Amino acid sequence: xxxxxxxxxxxxxxxxxxxxxxxxxxxxxxxxxxxxxxxxxxxxxxxxxxxxxxxxxxxxxxxxxxxxxxxxxxxxxxxxxxxxxxxxxxxxxxxxxxxxxxxxxxxxxxxxxxxxxxxxxxxxxxxxxxxxxxxxxxxxxxxx
Amino acid sequence: xxxxxxxxxxxxxxxxxxxxxxxxxxxxxxxxxxxxxxxxxxxxxxxxxxxxxxxxxxxxxxxxxxxxxxxxxxxxxxxxxxxxxxxxxxxxxxxxxxxxxxxxxxxxxxxxxxxxxxxxxxxxxxxxxxxxxxxxxxxxxxxxxxxxxxxxxxxxxxxxxxxxxxxxxxxxxxxxxxxxxxxxxxxxxxxxxxxxxxxxxxxxxxxxxxxxxxxxxxxxxxxxxxxxxxxxxxxxxxxxxxxxxxxxxxxxxxxxxxxxxxxxxxxxxxxxxxxxxxxxxxxxxxxxxxxxxxxxxxxxxxxxxxxxxxxxxxxxxxxxxxxxxxxxxxxxxxxxxxxxxxxxxxxxxxxxxxxxxxxxxxxxxxxxxxxxxxxxxxxxxxxxxxxxxxxxxxxxxxxxxxxxxx
Numbered sequence: 322x323x324x325x326x327x328x329x330x331x332x333x334x335x336x337x338x339x340x341x342x343x344x345x346x347x348x349x350x351x352x353x354x355x356x357x358x359x360x361x362x363x364x365x366x367x368x369x370x371x372x373x374x375x376x377x378x379x380x381x382x383x384x385x386x387x388x389x390x391x392x393x394x395x396x397x398x399x400x401x402x403x404x405x406x407x408x409x410x411x412x413x414x415x416x417x418x419x420x421x422x423x424x425x426x427x428x429x430x431x432x433x434x435x436x437x438x439x440x441x442x443x444x445x446x447x448x449x450x451x452x453x454x455x456x457x458x459x460x461x462x463x464x465x
Numbered sequence: 466x467x468x469x470x471x472x473x474x475x476x477x478x479x480x481x482x483x484x485x486x487x488x489x490x491x492x493x494x495x496x497x498x499x500x501x502x503x504x505x506x507x508x509x510x511x512x513x514x515x516x517x518x519x520x521x522x523x524x525x526x527x528x529x530x531x532x533x534x535x536x537x538x539x540x541x542x543x544x545x546x547x548x549x550x551x552x553x554x555x556x557x558x559x560x561x562x563x564x565x566x567x568x569x570x571x572x573x574x575x576x577x578x579x580x581x582x583x584x585x586x587x588x589x590x591x592x593x594x595x596x597x598x599x600x601x602x603x604x605x606x607x608x609x610x611x612x613x614x615x616x617x618x619x620x621x622x623x624x625x626x627x628x629x630x631x632x633x634x635x636x637x638x639x640x641x642x643x644x645x646x647x648x649x650x651x652x653x654x655x656x657x658x659x660x661x662x663x664x665x666x667x668x669x670x671x672x673x674x675x676x677x678x679x680x681x682x683x684x685x686x687x688x689x690x691x692x693x694x695x696x697x698x699x700x701x702x703x704x705x706x707x708x709x710x711x712x713x714x715x716x717x718x719x720x721x722x723x724x725x726x727x728x729x730x731x732x733x734x735x736x737x738x739x740x741x742x743x744x745x746x747x748x749x750x751x752x753x754x755x756x757x758x759x760x761x762x763x764x765x766x767x768x769x770x771x772x773x774x775x776x777x778x779x780x781x782x783x784x785x786x787x788x789x790x791x792x793x794x795x796x797x798x799x800x801x802x803x804x805x806x807x808x809x810x811x812x813x814x815x816x817x818x819x820x821x822x823x824x825x826x827x828x829x830x831x832x833x834x835x836x837x838x839x840x841x842x843x844x845x846x847x848x849x850x851x852x853x854x855x856x857x858x859x860x861x862x863x864x865x866x867x868x869x870x871x
Contacts, residue, residue, distance in 0.1 A: 406743060407743045409777060409821045412822065416611060416822065416870055420611045422552070423607075
């Protein structure tokens, strides 16, 4: 009986994990500091900000992009949909930028909560989290 | 002092400077790591960056010709390089960066400062750099040693070999920037002023004896290779990023007074095209070097390479390249030594990326000509002196290599 309970618990946990991963993979929210006046951005601008080709917000403050770790399913979806490149291509892009002395990649955070923490404490920050994440302390941007 | 003794002294000096540079680098890494930890703790941001990359390669050729420092008839396992990058954002608009390389091959050890410069960014459209800065020319000139970014162990010799055209860096200052053109396209420019050293080999000098004023080297492959110092160089690179994501086209050029050629001007022009998709890539470059020297009329080189990545890890790539020299004196343009003026190469590779920053490469190369692939100079000279010069013009090479970065 104990074994059956264990198996059931394992299956439920697996389903939950798979469900969460699938939900994470379905979508993302682009978030900025609550004081940021911008309400929406074009996808091409988001792309430039994360590749550090656009360094200023309209008010002149510095853009501080923050990424999720490379293995994150949310990052894979964001990279494809918002930046238009695979995580692998973006990694290659940053190798080129680093070793030509042109720039370094955005910091990588290990979880949605770490991204939210970074964004809520950096006025110029822009990040992304899973669509299911509670984003009460930051501002969610509309991406056109 | 005998040539052998000179070589021993030079080797000792190289060893000493390499050891010194190594330990200085180790101490710098420790210091910067501590600084990184401190600054991260204080700022919660990446204000100091430490990165690096390395490569190793080995190869065989099917005859007495040597394929650069990588492959030889008996097998060459000694081509190794390691590079450290340090960068720091001193203020919102001020950035500094340095990069140091250690390169080992079967003829010795080299250390070099790839770049060391400071940058002030007035805006995205105008950035000022001063110090030793990567030369902006073509697609690869700023990342010459980063083997994870190219499909073959070496860059195409026809452009990036000792052609007398491209340097890894210049000492001086420059302006760069980026202008948005609308419709998701942009113009990126790099302009520079200063001195630079370009590697150049002239293997046809074997047939006419040591050129006047050319330093004799003990390393056989370098006997007719040297670096030309280009004084008062002025250069510009323009690249247009097109609305088609991943496609860019551009042109570059510079001119400088060649110190080792009596301050005669040298003009270098080039064009480049690159399409970089998630799976497919296509690159091509052309370069024309125009000398005002009494010996060389012009040098031309080009390459085209393409590749496709399967399953996000397995890359298949192919390349064709060619380089031709035309001398003002027609003496060597025909006859047994004419192959020393030409290089054509077809290559194919299979590369496996364990990660975008760790790759294992296998490649096959078929070379026609002896401009960059030739035997020991002593062998060529003895054949020439005996009147039976018989160079093997076609060479095949198999190369295995790995590269990684962090």
